[in-house]
Amino acid sequence: MSDASRLSQLSAQAGRVANTSLSQLIAADPARARDFALRVGPVYASFARQHYDREALAQLFAAAQDAGFAPRLRALFDGETVNVTEGRPALHTALRGDFSPASVARDAHAQALQARKRMRAIVEALEASDVTDIVSVGIGGSDLGPRLAADALIGAAPGRFRVHFLSNVDGHAAQRILAGLDPARTAALLISKTFGTQETLLNGAVVRDWLGQHAAQRLYAISANVDRPAAAFGIPPERILPMWDWVGGRYSLWSAVGLPIALAIGMDAFEAFLDGAAEMDAHVLNAAPADNLAAWHALTAIWNRNGLGYATQAVLAYDDRLKLLSNYLQQLVMESLGKSTRLDGSAIVADTVPVWWGGVGTDTQHSFFQALHQGSSIVPGDFIGVIRSDAPYSQNHLALQSNLLAQTEAFANGQGSNDPHRAYAGGRPSTTILLDALDPRSLGALLALYEHSVYLQSVFWDINAFDQFGVELGKQVASRLLPALAGEVEADDPVTRELIAQLRG
Structure with missing residues (x-):
């Protein structure tokens, strides 16, 4: 069946159920x-x-069957070239399990285990x-x-190390993080797949210089381009861990x-994280598909985007420890x-990804929930809760x-009122x-669920979930504009020229 036929059938079904309210659908099916x-496992949805x-x-x-969910999942796990635009698996x-007899997958898993062994040695x-503090430098x-x-x-109490994350190229970020640290008791990790990312190299140089004489023993790198950190920062091979082009x-x-993560929670806990995934x-x-949690999640996203036409999706975590989940999912999904x-x-003949956004309850109930309840646009939500709390405050x-x-x-059922201002649709x-x-x-299981949901959505839409060429254009233009900001050349774009004049004062 063609993509257009699948989408047409989906639209027909959406049109049919649109005449029945959500509360009526629930009431009609005990x-x-x-x-x-x-x-x-530990995840209920x-x-x-x-x-x-x-x-x-x-x-x-x-x-889902017509789109080939099952064989395309098998292709992913077997290491076939699912990233077709870059010619990669x-x-x-394979970083977290041995699921395939295919040699490329087995080799990848073996490399992952070897790298994990080296990670443990570094942690120990x-x-x-x-060392009391770790500064992790990376972005994206x-x-x-x-x-x-x-x-x-x-x-509730810090682990063996306090781990600080430095991503933004804005110098204030580095200034704030380093201000409270002692270079004699700090180690730093520079993480970049290509080791050519501008933000990471600039921040890495700031941290290296701040470490001073301690940089020789306290600077580590993780990269797919192992020669670059050695050349640029003088980091010896035993302190460079690998990435691979078969992992985005x-x-x-x-x-x-x-x-x-391993330094923050311990290597054993990190391996439990991998086991959950x-x-x-x-x-x-x-x-x-009918028994597959990722398939349900993916098909629900497709239904809301293509069947019902919703342009945004909220993720609302009812645990303050998951306050960064919406940021992480923005990148993963979008x-x-x-x-x-x-x-x-x-x-593509249909819309793909909605705009993902969100935050944590109950804070967000006092900010944007007003629009979710009574705004003119419907925003589907993923609500994430935790059954057992580690905090001692049971009433909270x-x-x-x-x-x-x-x-x-309340989102599902609403509430009527004679006062239209107090009515909830x-x-x-x-x-x-x-x-x-x-x-x-x-947490490992939850994040793996979202990864597989994203991949299955890409299968349905017949797009590549593993490239990100849209990220590159802004970087290329920024590189061209650095000389213009330094006053060495004049920018081509007239609006940019005027803005540069304002920035240069």
């Missing part, structure tokens, strides 16, 4: 709450408040030293994933890029799916959970994802 939910019914779901599962699953050596995929995981998983930056936190990998690879060209170079946790439940119920769809606890295993 088994819906049970049947529209799945559990995989309920899709009962999404605006579809069983007939529409059956059509979505048929579309995307073997982030630093634990035996007098070399920063967002490790920053999220370290922030979410660090306990936004999928790299499972590799040596996760060294800041591997548990989700095994499920996604082997389960049929960099992967922000494409308008199919694999064969033709134009009950209040947090009650707010999570209340918001999803309802009909706002949401998915509720519950983690048994926020620990390395559950």
Whole structure:
């Protein structure tokens, strides 16, 4: 079936259910709450408040089969060239498990294990030293994933190291981080796949110079281009860990890029994080679409984008330790799916990724929830909660959970009123994802779920989830404009020329 035919059938189903409110769909199907939910290990997800019914779901599962979800997942795990525009596999699953007899996948897994062994040695050596603080320098995929995981998983008390993340090229960021540290008790990690990223090189030089004489022993690098850090920063090979071109930056936190995570929570906990992701990998690879959590999540996203036409998606985490999740998912989802060209170079016939955004409850209930409840645009939401809290304040946790439940119920059902200003239309769809606890295993499983959902959405739309050429143009223009800002040349663009004049005062 062609893409256009699949989308046409999806639109027809959406038109049919649009005449029935979400609350009516729920009331008409007493088994819906049970049947529209799945559990995989420590992750439970309920899709009962999404605006579809069983007939529409059956059509979505048929579309998944027609799009080739199962064989395309197998191709991903086997290391086939799924990143066709760059001629590469995307073997982030090999970083956390051995799922394929294919030689390329087995080789990748072996390399990952060897790198993990070296990571452990570095962690143990630093634990035996007098280092108290780690500065992790990177940006994008070399920063967002490790920053999220370290922030979410660090306990109530700091671990062996305090880990600080430096990404923004704005010098104030480096100034603030370094101001409170002692170079004699600090080590630094420079993380860049190409080791040509401007922000990382500039910040890396700032940190190296700040370390002074300690840089010779306290500077580490993670890169796919191992010669560059050695040449640019004098880092010896034993302090350079590998990345590989078969792992995209936004999928790299499972590799040596996760060294800041291991330093923040310990190497054993980092390996439990990988195990949680591997548990989700095994499920996604082997389960049929109707029983596959990633397929449900992906098809729901497709339904909301192409069937119902929603242009944005919120992710709302009801655990303060997940406050960086929306930032991480912005990159994972929007960099992967922000494409308008199919694999064969033709134009896409439908909209792809919505704009992802969000924050944590209950803070966000006092900011943008007004628009979610009564605004003119419907915004689907992923609500993420945690069943067991590690904090000793049980009443706080009950209040947090009650707010999570209340918001999803209110979004779905709304509330009438004789006063139109106090009326709530309802009909706002949401998915509720519950983690048994926020620990390395559950977080690993959650992030792997989103990775596979993104990939399956790309399969449906026949786009490449693993390139990011749109990131490059701004970098190229910025490089051209540096001489103009220095007054060495004149910019070509007339608006840029005027702005440069203002910046130069």
